[in-house]
Amino acid sequence: MAKPLQHISHTAPGATRRRAGATRHSTLDGSNTMTSFRFGHAADPDWRQAVDRCLTQIGSVPQEATLGFLYVTDALADELDEIIRTFRGATGVDQWVGSIGLGICATGAEYYEEPAIAVMLGEFPTEDFRVFPSLVEDLDDFDLRNGEWMGANPPYLGLVHGDPSNALTEALIQQLAQRTTAGFLVGGLASARADALTIADGVTRGGLSGVLFSERVGILTRLSQGCSPIGPHHVISEGQRNILMRLDGEPALDVLKRDIGEILARDLSRLGGYIFAGLPIQGSDTGDYLVRNLVGIDPNHGLVAIGDLVEPGRELMFCRRDADTAREDLDRMLKGIKGRLPAPPRGGIYVSCLGRGVNLFGPDSAELKQIHAALGDVPIVGFYANGEISQDRLYGYTGVLTLFT
Incomplete structure (x- = not known):
């Protein structure tokens, strides 16, 4: 059994271990380090052009890429199926998770109310994660489908995306968190003018979907308040x-x-x-x-x-x-999570409230630029949510940062 998370902040067991099959490169002093995840982000009225620009930024796809993280503004909700299929075909990555949002974000950048895409390719051994479709009423079918995997690979933490219109979403969050050894989930509720679509391999809706990670995946997560x-x-x-x-x-x-x-x-x-x-x-x-x-x-x-x-x-x-207090608390959170990093993170997911971003931190991607100033060129993708998830609770006006090490 893994040691429980200290509230809001924790390094997963094995975070500093070398993982079989992960890409490494040598530094000047001859030591081996893990490479950063490939990612891209772009805005364009033509979704195909946005996808192409993201793929250009990604470049060659590592053989170790096994899980795609995808966030799309709701202006492209009608094309979400095609966007997923296009990325799957171009990258060879079969499994995908993510959400639509009224706003999305990436390293140092925010996109609101315009057609935009942010994508990142995670590199994890396939036995170390499990994507699951929407949980709408209970976890009975989830347990049947995933019980064997959970028994062999105890899930430590889950990244989840949910539908804010489902009255059972908060209860489902609590029940799913109990399936993890740390009792911890991160993520958020989709934000949209119409259907709150999420992604779990394909387009999902109506409930809670996402991915569970085993204890062998190195993860840190922390939350910042906005009030x-x-x-x-x-x-x-x-x-x-x-x-x-x-x-x-x-x-x-x-x-x-x-x-x-x-x-x-x-x-x-x-x-x-x-x-x-x-x-x-x-x-x-x-x-x-x-x-x-x-x-x-x-x-x-x-x-x-x-x-x-x-x-x-x-x-x-x-x-x-309070904008000033929110900036100070984000700075405190970033210093805290940076101080716990065993090595430069390979990538991250940032889920922030719709009431934050440009509405609290100001224009010109100020919130994401503050994160970039603290962490540097860490690949980060995410979205602006209609409720943020941390541990087994649903928050508001917060920012939840999760880093893979």
Whole structure:
């Protein structure tokens, strides 16, 4: 059994081991190092041109390339089947995972609301990963299909993509995380104007799909928050479903007004997209918390509704969406994950919230350029999600970085 992940950050067992069949090259001092994964990204109104430009950047495909990571803006959703088939034929890589998004990203670059593609070819022994199609209601069929592989190759961590319209998605995330030895998943929910399509070899929809990696794959992952607390922790004294009635024995709205300050309290219509509820994660040694939207206020009865079920006795705090704090926290996360790297990473996946990126960090790919400044020319692909996945939870306004070592 693998040692459990320290919350949000961990080096997988075997991360520094040489893996059979992996590509190596020699440095000037004669030591062997693992080569970076091949990747490409491009925007073009013609999806064929975007694919060709990605393939040009990839160049010759290593024989060891076995798993493709593919992220496509939803402007190309109708062509997703053809895009997958074209990459499969051109690279010889049969297995693919990924998602569509209103925005996608790659090393130092972000693409929004334009036809764009980001692709990376991972090099893993085929017995060390398992792609699975959408889980829509339960894991019964998943266990039947994958039980033998999981018994021989205990899965350590999963990269997953989900459909935000499926009410069971969060429960499926929790159940699938229990199938891994670390209890850990990373990924996000597809974001789209129409169907929330995901990729698991072909186009999938309606549930949770992705890939599980065995304990032999070297992986590090960490999460960065995009909101900062603005007041103390409060105890939910009384609540029903998603409605906060009393905090610390006082009407919930009175507590909210006190925490946000007099100026904001005069005009509560300004709170949307700026002030949120934060639910501290019990047992977290990093002070981690789940950010949830404020979805309603009842001034007559002092009630506050949030985008999650409330539980009397649980702690809650109010948070502010803050660009400066988000940049500082991303920098903290990058320093932390960089300090744990046993060697330069071969590639990575970055899943960020739609509320981040240009909407929080500013234009000109500022969020991805901050990552590039910290890590250098590491191949990274990913997307802007409608909810981010880390460990066994669904987050909001966060960035989840996963590196392969």
